[in-house]
Amino acid sequence: MTSENVQVARLGQLLESKINNRTAHVGIVGLGYVGLPLVISNWTAGYQVSGFDIDPIKVESLKRGKSYISDITNTQVAAVAHDRSVSFHCGLEHVSTCDFVIICVPTPLKHSTDPESSLEPDMSILRSAIAGISTYIRRGQVVIIESTSYPGTTRREVLPILTENSNLNVGIDFFVAFSPERINPGSDSYELKSIPKLVGGITNECTQLVTGYYRTIFDQVIKVSSPEVAELAKLVENSYRLVNIGFVNELAILCEDWGIDIWEVIEAADSKPFGFQKFYPGPGVGGHCIPVDPLYLSWFAKETGLTTSLIDRASEINRGMPSYLIRKINKLLDASATGGTKRVLIIGVTYKADVADCRESTAFHLIEKLSTSGFQVDYFDPLVTEIILDNGTRLVSEKFELIDYRTYDLVIIHTDHSSINYLTISERANAIFDTRNILRRRGIVASHISTL
Ligand SMILES: NC(=O)c1ccc[n+]([C@@H]2O[C@H](COP(=O)([O-])OP(=O)(O)OC[C@H]3O[C@@H](n4cnc5c(N)ncnc54)[C@H](O)[C@@H]3O)[C@@H](O)[C@H]2O)c1
Incomplete structure (x- = not known):
């Protein structure tokens, strides 16, 4: 065994023992729709949790035990806020004491007032959050990205910023993985822990450690071979919805001319017990995922000299x-x-x-x-x-x-x-x-x- 292998094995054993006896300290950066439920799940699993957000109003609200997210009750927030194992912060200094640091900041599109113009990823918030934590990164830590982004973000955007100011080597001194969040706000059909968690680490050790940690929170954790697979899987899930919604929206417009009831057509088609999943037309698509994530994929394709014509057309129809x-x-x-x-x-x-x-x-x-x-x-x-x-x-x-x-x-x-x-x-x-x-x-x- 080389000295590097011995070091990795030692760090791995230390983290695994902290996972097993729940002495690991978990930091969640970005306490919104994704981050706040994760604070609660980690606390429920028995970890010490620090939540970080740049918005002082949110941090104050959490400290007072008040929720600002409709799916999370005041009672849930009060329970964590009043427990000594949980703390909320605006500054990032406490990141240095965390064993696991999970990034849940927004990855929107560059703002445009024209809903029909072509849109690009805005990576500035993710970059700035990573730059913020890079000052506090130390040997033995694990960084997990949950923010949705294009394939290659973890390896090519996040990793260079994390290592810029340190002599740490990924997979040896510290560990990095991508694990997309797949929460469905407003729906209580799937409890967070029951939604399978995908994990793709930069190295096998990264994947192994993050998988072991998430197994203490989620019912099912699925390892994939790289962060790029996990990043793309998330974009595929949301692009699938965008394209199918675009399809039924286009059909709804055609059906008006044809004098055929689109809603009845969809229910009729849905009587087929296989090979069809129903989507409904509507006023377009909204939220932080469906209208946004597929455009990360479309943009990425263009960057690599390719096109995603179905996504582009569906997005145009929906917008x-x-x-x-x-x-x-x-x-x-x-x-x-x-x-x-x-x-x-x-x-x-x-x-x-x-x-x-x-x-x-x-x-x-x-x-x-x-x-x-x-x-x-x-x-x-x-x-x-x-x-x-x-x-x-x-x-x-x-x-x-x-x-x-x-x-x-x-x-x-x-x-x-x-x-x-x-x-x-x-x-x-x-x-x-x-x-x-x-x-x-x-x-x-x-x-x-x-x-x-
Ligand atoms: N909302 C969803 O349903 C959903 C589902 C799956 C994945 N996602 C993805 O998860 C990520 C987060 O989405 P969200 O809906 O939770 O966003 P959100 O806006 O609800 O929450 C993000 C939080 O991050 C904070 N923040 C911004 N910059 C920060 C920084 N530098 N340091 C610390 N905190 C910072 C913001 O103040 C905000 O409270 C996005 O990439 C999104 O695409 C969202």
Whole structure:
């Protein structure tokens, strides 16, 4: 055995014993939709946990035991915040005391106010978080990247920054792996621990150590041969959704011309017990994953002189949906209303049902487009009390019980939150445009209701 092998074996044994007797100290960098649930899972598994976030409001809120994420209750946060084995910090100094450091910071697209322009990865937040922890990295630590990114990020972007200011060698002095997060916010069908965890390390030792650690938190951990496989697997999962949603959105537009009900077609096709998975049309795609991650893949393909034509086309179709909705809304209102400013009420502004997350929500594009087309727009969302549009306009949610439906020419259902009383809306509204088909799913059918 070489001296390097002996050193790796010793560090590995030390970390394994800390995993087995739960004396390992885990640091989570980025306490959002991904990081905060991980704090709770690590604490539940018995580890000492330090949470790091640059947002002082979030850190203060966690210290006071208050959650800012709809899937995590105040009771859950209070339980961890009041336990001495958990601490929350704005600065990164305590990273030096952690055995495992997990990175969960955002990987968005470069901002553009034009929803139909071509978009590129914004790696600045990930780079800056890695640069921040690189000052504190020491021998024997394990760094895991959970932020979604393009293949090669861990090896080519993260590793050089981590090692820039140290003489540490990966796989010998410290360990690095990529392990994508696959959480599904707003859904309680899959508990975090039951979602299989993929792990791809820079070296076999990295994969081995991270696999051993995650086995204490997740029911199933799957080793893959490299970080690149794990990085690409995550992008493939979300691109699969994007492409299929683009397909049904395009079909929905065609079906309108053909006079065929797309929703009935999808249910009919779904009666086949194999070879078909149903996706639904809607106002486009939103959130931090589906509209974003596939564009990391598309960008990566272009960087390597290749193209992902299906992803690009699906993304174009999905991003064009708000414009299509406007055309449809204009048609509906031309047919039904008299002159004067048209008033519309948007129901639901989040990107999907039962989450409070408005990132990349198509409701914002829809509201802006409607406003610039001369409509007066109000909204109601039980999970979002106010929104600020790209142009700085602030809108406050209507109170459900005070909505006077007679004053609206059209009610547009954008997000199908399960808590909304759709019967009341259907009984009182003059006309409804249901982009999610939630009314029919609730058994509500009437002539003043239109669907996509
Ligand atoms: N939200 C999801 O459903 C989901 C699912 C799977 C994967 N992901 C991926 O996980 C990553 C995180 O997503 P999220 O939804 O949790 O984002 P988020 O915005 O909810 O949380 C990220 C947190 O990181 C903090 N942060 C930013 N820079 C930081 C820094 N330098 N140091 C410390 N903290 C910093 C932010 O203040 C924020 O609280 C992204 O790459 C995303 O694509 C998200």
